[in-house]
Amino acid sequence: MTVLQHRFTAAQRVIHWLMAICILAMLFIGVGMVSTIEPKYLTLVSIHKPLGIAILVLALVRLALRLRYGAPPLPVKMAEPMKLGAYLSHYAFYLLMIGMPLIGWAMLSAAAYPVVLYGGVHLPSILPLSDSLHTLLWNAHYYLAFAFFALILLHLAAALFHALIRRDGVFEAMASLQR
Numbered sequence: 001m002t003v004l005q006h007r008f009t010a011a012q013r014v015i016h017w018l019m020a021i022c023i024l025a026m027l028f029i030g031v032g033m034v035s036t037i038e039p040k041y042l043t044l045v046s047i048h049k050p051l052g053i054a055i056l057v058l059a060l061v062r063l064a065l066r067l068r069y070g071a072p073p074l075p076v077k078m079a080e081p082m083k084l085g086a087y088l089s090h091y092a093f094y095l096l097m098i099g100m101p102l103i104g105w106a107m108l109s110a111a112a113y114p115v116v117l118y119g120g121v122h123l124p125s126i127l128p129l130s131d132s133l134h135t136l137l138w139n140a141h142y143y144l145a146f147a148f149f150a151l152i153l154l155h156l157a158a159a160l161f162h163a164l165i166r167r168d169g170v171f172e173a174m175a176s177l178q179r
């Protein structure tokens, strides 16, 4: 007999909430950074770069966990368009969680700016010096940040809809504290 999985694994739940905090912080740090020309710009950038790379590493671990352990099935009674919306939003999340940090890293590489993690640890450049590539990637990083914000708001609305109105266990699959 196959036992249906009702919750994500504990590791998947921990990484989900950890990443939620990191990504929200990143979006606000990013907006704070580009809204100031004061010296705190440098402090914010020096947090933004390593945190972004940490998000990239976490996203890759999360993708590996997802491929290994899968996900609980969506409720049978959920309408097909809603299920499709859920699947598409999950693909979009993975694309953004992996794409945003790579674009940030590539954008700095194209301008020959150093990508410094902590202390003297520098990441290698992943693109040759190019003004046009830098502009293209800067614009991508800028507009995708808005798309990321919008996706998070939609995701939050959907989570609340499941938790408070449908009460169908979808929210608990990611929020349960049980092992």
Ligand code: HEM
Binding pocket: 023, 026, 027, 028, 029, 030, 031, 033, 034, 045, 048, 049, 050, 051, 052, 053, 055, 096, 097, 100, 101, 102, 103, 104, 105, 108, 115, 141, 142, 145, 148
């Ligand atoms: C999930 C990961 C990331 C998110 C959500 C994110 C988000 C943002 C946001 C919201 C902005 C402000 C956009 C604007 O209004 O102009 C920004 C700017 C910036 N990001 Fe990221 N970012 C991420 C990863 C990275 C990484 C890994 C790097 C570099 C290694 C990076 C480098 C930068 C730089 C240099 C700017 C400022 C550009 C400027 O001063 O004009 N980002 N980011």
